[in-house]
Structures are given as C-alpha cells and as structure tokens.
Amino acid sequence: MSAFGHYSYWITVLLMVAGLYIVIARGNLIKKLVGLSIFQTSVYLLYIAPGKLIGGTAPIIADGFRLYTNPLPHVLILTAIVVGVATLALGLAIAVRIREAYGSIEEDEILAADRDSGGGA
Amino acid sequence: MTLAHLPALVVVVPLLAAPLVVLVRRAAAAWAIATAACAFSFAAAILLSAEVAAHGPMSYHLGNWPPPWGIEYRVDALSAFVLVLVSGIGTASALYAWRSAAAELSRDQLYLYYVMHCLCVAGLLGMTVTGDAFNLFVFMEIASLSSYVLIALGRDRRALLAAYQYLILGTIGATFYVIGVGLLYLATGTLNIADLAERLPQTASTRAVLAALAFITVGVSLKLALFPLHFWLPNAYAYAPSAVTALLAATATKVSVYVLLRFYFGVFGLRLVTETLPMAEILLVLSLIAIVTASLVALWQENLKRLFAYSSVAQIGYITLGVSMASPDGLTAAVVHLFNHGITKGALFLLLGGVALRAGGATMGSVQGLGRRMPLTSLAIVIAGLSLIGVPGTAGFVSKWYLVLGAIEAGRWWLAGFVVATSLIAVAYVWRFVEAAYLSEPGPATPGRGEAPAAMLAPALALAAACVFFGLQTSWTVGSARRAAELLLGGVP
Structure with a gap:
C-alpha cells in the first residue's frame, strides 16, 4: 500500500495537530474552543475511516451479501460526537460568563485584569 | 438476588437521581435526594467490597449481553476499594453541602449544584466499575463535564477561568485517552478490558499498541495531574466551592490513577510497560x-x-x-x-x-x-x-x-x-x-x-x-x- 493509500490517516493526523496547535497558540477563548473541536473531530475520523470496507454492506445476513462493514465504530463515534457537542456548549457558556465577569475573552487581558485587582496569589 | 445487581445500581442510582433533582428543584428536597443517592452508593460499595473479599470478582452483563459483545461491569478487589472511597467522599461532601453550598451559592442555583454533584459521583463510580474501555471514556466525560460546572460555581470570578482552563486540558486528556483506545480497538477488534489483555499479546501491529500506550499515558496523566501536566489543578481547587474542592481533590485524581493502574497492569501488561517502553x-x-x-x-x-x-x-x-x-x-x-x-x-x-x-x-x-x-x-x-x-x-x-x-x-x-x-x-x-x-x-x-x-x-x-x-x-x-x-x-x- 502506498503512502497515499492511507490518506484518511494523513487527514486525521493533520486535523489532530492543527487543532492542538490552535488550542495552544491562540489566546482567544473562542478560538481555543474551535481548535478543541477540530482536535476532537480528527478522532471521529480515526475511528470511522477504518470501519468502512469498500463494497461492504450493513451486517444483515442475506443471500448475495458476503462483505460486511463493522457498525460499532459509527455507534461509538455517535456517542463521542454527543460528548463533543456537550463540551463545546459548556465551553462557550463559560466563555460567555467570563466575558460578563472580565469584559474580555482574550486570555492575556483576563490574566492582566486579575493581576491588577491584586488577586495574583 | 439484588446483590447481583449492585454493580449496576451503584452507578445507576446517583445517575438517575440527577434528572430527579432537576424535576424537584426545591433546595431541601434536592439535597435530600442527592445525599440519599450517594449514601445508597456508599452502602452498596461496602456490600460489594465485602462480597468481593469473600467470593472473588463479580461480573455484571448490562442488558444481559455477554462480554465482549456487551458492556461488562466488573468489581474486583481494586475497583471495590476505589468505589468505597469515591462514594464515601461523595456522601460526606453532599452532607457538608447542606450548609456550605447554601452559604456560597445563590438560592436558585442550589438544585443545579446537587444535579452536578450526582452526575460527578456517578461518572467517577462508573469509571471505576466499568470493564469496557469506551464506556470508561463516556463516564470520564460525565464526571469531567460536571466537575467543570461545579468549579465554575465558585464565587470568585477566577473560578470561571479555572474551570475554562480545566475544560480545555481535561478535554485534551480525555481525547488523548480515546485516541489510545481507538488504536487498541484497531489493533485487536475489542473494547472489553479483560478481552483486550488477552488479545494484545497476539496482535501483529505492536507499533499501534505502543502508540496507544503513549496516548493513554499522556491522556490519563493530564487527568491525574502528574507533573508537568498539573497546571489546571491549583486554580481549580483554590476557587471552586469548598464542598467541590473536597470532592474533586479526594476522588477525581484518584480515579484517574485507578484507570492508569488498570491499563498498565490489566491491559498492556508489565512486560510492555516496563521493558518495551x-x-x-x-x-x-x-x-x-x-x-x-x-x-x-x-x-x-x-x-x-x-x-x-x-x-x-x-x-x-x-x-x-x-x-x-x-x-x-x-x-x-x-x-x-x-x-x-x-x-x-x-x-x-x-x-x-x-x-x-x-x-x-x-x-x-x-x-x-x-x-x-x-x-x-x-x-x-x-x-x-x-x-x-x-x-x-x-x-x-x-x-x-x-x-x-x-x-x-x-x-x-x-x-x-x-x-x-x-x-x-x-x-x-x-x-x-x-x-x-x-x-x-x-x-x-x-x-x-x-x-x-x-x-x-x-x-x-x-x-x-x-x-x-x-x-x-x-x-x-x-x-x-x-x-x-x-x-x-x-x-x-
């Protein structure tokens, strides 16, 4: 199998690294959450892509169908997507509360605000 | 008869108490339900611990699906011990919250606090009792998401930032864990922890297994705040409400240690963990x-x-x-x-x-x-x-x-x-x-x-x-x- 034959893995790794980079490199709380979502999305692909067999069908025993695709990864990722949505929603909700409390969603400004209020301890 | 169902009930009771508390809403009733649910789990954990000590490990097949196809709940000497700790601290923290949370939170938030408390305890107990690697991830996220909310309830505005930072790092940790589990699943075709341990030595793709070991180690280490992955912890503990700090400090990191032990010695095995890597x-x-x-x-x-x-x-x-x-x-x-x-x-x-x-x-x-x-x-x-x-x-x-x-x-x-x-x-x-x-x-x-x-x-x-x-x-x-x-x-x- 050539390197291109594994192209879904390349996309997975690219999304994973890009997402993680955004989380680390960006100071904006919303952008961090976007990066986190991209990072989680890469995992969906990691699970689902190997679950697909070319020419495979749903695992229902019937005449004429011999090649079955494993449905379990899809089910697992359905769960993971729900978890991802819940995480994103909670992250955004906390970001809204931070905006209300600090008047900013830039990490450096928030940290500076805490330092100015004498609460650096 | 009921004893055979305790491995599931120990998790299900606090899990079901959470939506019940939402329906009830009144602070006193919410507190009573949450405390009763945690106390039930505590009693169940002690019973399970005695049962395991006397008769050996217990296995519970959810929905009567036999493992490795169905999800298995497994109570052995280690998980029973951790169950007692988590449910005991959960009960103590719930009792304590009656006055403490009332003093630190606004009245209309109180019932939500107890919802999150129940979910957090249920998630941690679930992580401990489950014998399925992916089920463990789901419980890990239940426990984590509720603990982010609990921390954000702190009075100081820095609690919000602490909760946000914990959310980012905690999610990265859980995602690393699930990447590791995914690699193990690709290599072996099973998610049951006992089944994984049996099939791993026969697998051909050792590199995938080593990558899985690395991902799971980093992911769980983030959760258990192993140096240098501990930066979320001091602020989260310092600004969370008092009852929450006690609950998280005494249980959340400990259950993560339990997960690490399970995977190192129960799945990967001593040879892979100490000799290959x-x-x-x-x-x-x-x-x-x-x-x-x-x-x-x-x-x-x-x-x-x-x-x-x-x-x-x-x-x-x-x-x-x-x-x-x-x-x-x-x-x-x-x-x-x-x-x-x-x-x-x-x-x-x-x-x-x-x-x-x-x-x-x-x-x-x-x-x-x-x-x-x-x-x-x-x-x-x-x-x-x-x-x-x-x-x-x-x-x-x-x-x-x-x-x-x-x-x-x-x-x-x-x-x-x-x-x-x-x-x-x-x-x-x-x-x-x-x-x-x-x-x-x-x-x-x-x-x-x-x-x-x-x-x-x-x-x-x-x-x-x-x-x-x-x-x-x-x-x-x-x-x-x-x-x-x-x-x-x-x-x-």
Missing part, C-alpha cells in the same frame, strides 16, 4: 520532580486552599512513585495511598471550607489565632496535616511505610531516603499553619470565637477521625490494597 523510569523521574517542586511551591502559598492543592500534586507524585516500582509493595503503597490521601485531603478541604465560611477566606492571615477561635477545626486540621506528613498513628504513615518498604525491596536505598526527606517539606508547610493558628495573635479584623455549623463540622471531623482510624486499624485498607496489587501483578502473563 521505559514507562517505569519516566514515571519515577516525573514523580520525584512532582514531589520536590510541588512541595516547595506549596511552602510559599498564602492561600491555604492553594497550598494544599500544590500539596495534592506532590502527594499524587508519591502515588505514581509507588506505581513506577511495579512491585507488590510498591503497588500496595500506591493503592493504599490513593485511599489514605483521599480521606486526608477530603478532611483538610472540608475543614478549610468551615474556616473560609467563618473568616471570609482561608489565607494565612485569616487563620491567625485559629487555635483559640475554632479549637476543634484547627485541631482536626493539624491531625489531617500530620497524616499528610506521614506521622506514625495516622493514615499517611501507613502508605509511606509501604512506599519505603517497596524502595528497600528494590534495593533503592536512596529512594527510601528521598521519601523520608521530602516528608520534611510537608512538615514545613503544615508548620506554617500551626504557627499561624496557635502561635500568632488574632488580627483585629478576625471574627470572634465560634466553630463552623455542625452540619459542616460533622462530616469534616468524621473524615479527620478516619485519618487516625485507618492509621491504627490497617487490616482493611492494607488488606484490600495488597489483594489489589496481587490482582494487578498476577493478571499479566
């Missing part, structure tokens, strides 16, 4: 750095909650130090310290909550003259502090004793010396409290004499008493930990 050496070095740096940082903290949060990072270092020894004594020390440190930190943070309620904050300044103002509370803090140091007669001594035994057994005398020497740093930061509480005059702004409300004091004192009780009566804790260690080491080929 140098995980034992890596853990050893990180634990040593964690113990020294976190203890030193703790020395300079003015905020007592932050002080003991850094001390938690150091104590987790002792636990992972025991894990890194991968010997019967080392693992016994890790498992028993997991429990002993849980009750010690639970007691400390509950007591500090009482101090914060009376004095408006838990800083070195606000505890001046505490020995005269709140004699019971400060005495209990000193006792828990002694357990933190590892003074004979307290729970902390038992775990350090086995840690030293493990080090000597491995022929590492320097390590035994290190454990004793670093305990002296703990003496220093506990002494700072003693000095402020007993040897300083109360400041002009401090309130008069008076203990915390009885509803808060009672669970805190009970945990402090447990620190002494389990320091003298060690047969149950050490016996369980010993069986757990044998199980972990015997479960590998």
Whole structure:
C-alpha cells in the first residue's frame, strides 16, 4: 500500500495537530474552543475511516451479501460526537460568563485584569 | 438476588437521581435526594467490597449481553476499594453541602449544584466499575463535564477561568485517552478490558499498541495531574466551592490513577510497560520532580486552599512513585495511598471550607489565632496535616511505610531516603499553619470565637477521625490494597 493509500490517516493526523496547535497558540477563548473541536473531530475520523470496507454492506445476513462493514465504530463515534457537542456548549457558556465577569475573552487581558485587582496569589 | 445487581445500581442510582433533582428543584428536597443517592452508593460499595473479599470478582452483563459483545461491569478487589472511597467522599461532601453550598451559592442555583454533584459521583463510580474501555471514556466525560460546572460555581470570578482552563486540558486528556483506545480497538477488534489483555499479546501491529500506550499515558496523566501536566489543578481547587474542592481533590485524581493502574497492569501488561517502553523510569523521574517542586511551591502559598492543592500534586507524585516500582509493595503503597490521601485531603478541604465560611477566606492571615477561635477545626486540621506528613498513628504513615518498604525491596536505598526527606517539606508547610493558628495573635479584623455549623463540622471531623482510624486499624485498607496489587501483578502473563 502506498503512502497515499492511507490518506484518511494523513487527514486525521493533520486535523489532530492543527487543532492542538490552535488550542495552544491562540489566546482567544473562542478560538481555543474551535481548535478543541477540530482536535476532537480528527478522532471521529480515526475511528470511522477504518470501519468502512469498500463494497461492504450493513451486517444483515442475506443471500448475495458476503462483505460486511463493522457498525460499532459509527455507534461509538455517535456517542463521542454527543460528548463533543456537550463540551463545546459548556465551553462557550463559560466563555460567555467570563466575558460578563472580565469584559474580555482574550486570555492575556483576563490574566492582566486579575493581576491588577491584586488577586495574583 | 439484588446483590447481583449492585454493580449496576451503584452507578445507576446517583445517575438517575440527577434528572430527579432537576424535576424537584426545591433546595431541601434536592439535597435530600442527592445525599440519599450517594449514601445508597456508599452502602452498596461496602456490600460489594465485602462480597468481593469473600467470593472473588463479580461480573455484571448490562442488558444481559455477554462480554465482549456487551458492556461488562466488573468489581474486583481494586475497583471495590476505589468505589468505597469515591462514594464515601461523595456522601460526606453532599452532607457538608447542606450548609456550605447554601452559604456560597445563590438560592436558585442550589438544585443545579446537587444535579452536578450526582452526575460527578456517578461518572467517577462508573469509571471505576466499568470493564469496557469506551464506556470508561463516556463516564470520564460525565464526571469531567460536571466537575467543570461545579468549579465554575465558585464565587470568585477566577473560578470561571479555572474551570475554562480545566475544560480545555481535561478535554485534551480525555481525547488523548480515546485516541489510545481507538488504536487498541484497531489493533485487536475489542473494547472489553479483560478481552483486550488477552488479545494484545497476539496482535501483529505492536507499533499501534505502543502508540496507544503513549496516548493513554499522556491522556490519563493530564487527568491525574502528574507533573508537568498539573497546571489546571491549583486554580481549580483554590476557587471552586469548598464542598467541590473536597470532592474533586479526594476522588477525581484518584480515579484517574485507578484507570492508569488498570491499563498498565490489566491491559498492556508489565512486560510492555516496563521493558518495551521505559514507562517505569519516566514515571519515577516525573514523580520525584512532582514531589520536590510541588512541595516547595506549596511552602510559599498564602492561600491555604492553594497550598494544599500544590500539596495534592506532590502527594499524587508519591502515588505514581509507588506505581513506577511495579512491585507488590510498591503497588500496595500506591493503592493504599490513593485511599489514605483521599480521606486526608477530603478532611483538610472540608475543614478549610468551615474556616473560609467563618473568616471570609482561608489565607494565612485569616487563620491567625485559629487555635483559640475554632479549637476543634484547627485541631482536626493539624491531625489531617500530620497524616499528610506521614506521622506514625495516622493514615499517611501507613502508605509511606509501604512506599519505603517497596524502595528497600528494590534495593533503592536512596529512594527510601528521598521519601523520608521530602516528608520534611510537608512538615514545613503544615508548620506554617500551626504557627499561624496557635502561635500568632488574632488580627483585629478576625471574627470572634465560634466553630463552623455542625452540619459542616460533622462530616469534616468524621473524615479527620478516619485519618487516625485507618492509621491504627490497617487490616482493611492494607488488606484490600495488597489483594489489589496481587490482582494487578498476577493478571499479566
């Protein structure tokens, strides 16, 4: 199998690294959450892509169908997507509360605000 | 008959209590339901622990689907031990919240607090009892998401930022874990933990398995705040409501240690973890750095909650130090310290909550003259502090004793010396409290004499008493930990 034959893995790794980079490199709380979502999305692909067999069908025993695709990864990722949505929603909700409390969603400004209020301890 | 269903009920009851609390909404009823659900789990965990000790591991097939196709709940010596810790602390924290949460949160938020409490306890218990690697991820996220909310409920606005940072790092940790599980699934085609352990040696793609080991190690280490992945912890503990700090400090990181033990010894096996990859050496070095740096940082903290949060990072270092020894004594020390440190930190943070309620904050300044103002509370803090140091007669001594035994057994005398020497740093930061509480005059702004409300004091004192009780009566804790260690080491080929 050539390197291109594994192209879904390349996309997975690219999304994973890009997402993680955004989380680390960006100071904006919303952008961090976007990066986190991209990072989680890469995992969906990691699970689902190997679950697909070319020419495979749903695992229902019937005449004429011999090649079955494993449905379990899809089910697992359905769960993971729900978890991802819940995480994103909670992250955004906390970001809204931070905006209300600090008047900013830039990490450096928030940290500076805490330092100015004498609460650096 | 019902005993056979307890492995599921121990998780399901607090899980179902959460939506029930949402429907009820009234604060008093919400508290009663949450406490009753946690108390039920505590009773169930004790029953399960006795049953496992008498008749060996229990396996529960959810929906009657036999493993490895269905999800299996599995209770053995190790998980029963952790179940007792988590449900016990969950109950103590729920009892404590009656006055503490009422004082720290607004009235209309109270029922939501209890919802999150139930979900957090259910998630942690689920992580402990499940025998399915992906199910574990789902419970991990239930526990994590609810703990982010609980931390964000803190009164200080910095609690919001702490919760946000924990959310980012916690999600990265959980995602790393799920990547590792995905790689294992690709390599073996199974998610059942016992089945994974059987199939792993036959798998051809060792590189995928090694990558899975690396991903799971990093992911779980983030969750258990192993140095240098601990940055979320001090702020999260310092600004969360008091009852939450006690709950999380005593259980969340401990359950993550449990997951690490399960995967290292129950799935990957000793040979892969210690010989193919140098995980034992890596853990050893990180634990040593964690113990020294976190203890030193703790020395300079003015905020007592932050002080003991850094001390938690150091104590987790002792636990992972025991894990890194991968010997019967080392693992016994890790498992028993997991429990002993849980009750010690639970007691400390509950007591500090009482101090914060009376004095408006838990800083070195606000505890001046505490020995005269709140004699019971400060005495209990000193006792828990002694357990933190590892003074004979307290729970902390038992775990350090086995840690030293493990080090000597491995022929590492320097390590035994290190454990004793670093305990002296703990003496220093506990002494700072003693000095402020007993040897300083109360400041002009401090309130008069008076203990915390009885509803808060009672669970805190009970945990402090447990620190002494389990320091003298060690047969149950050490016996369980010993069986757990044998199980972990015997479960590998």
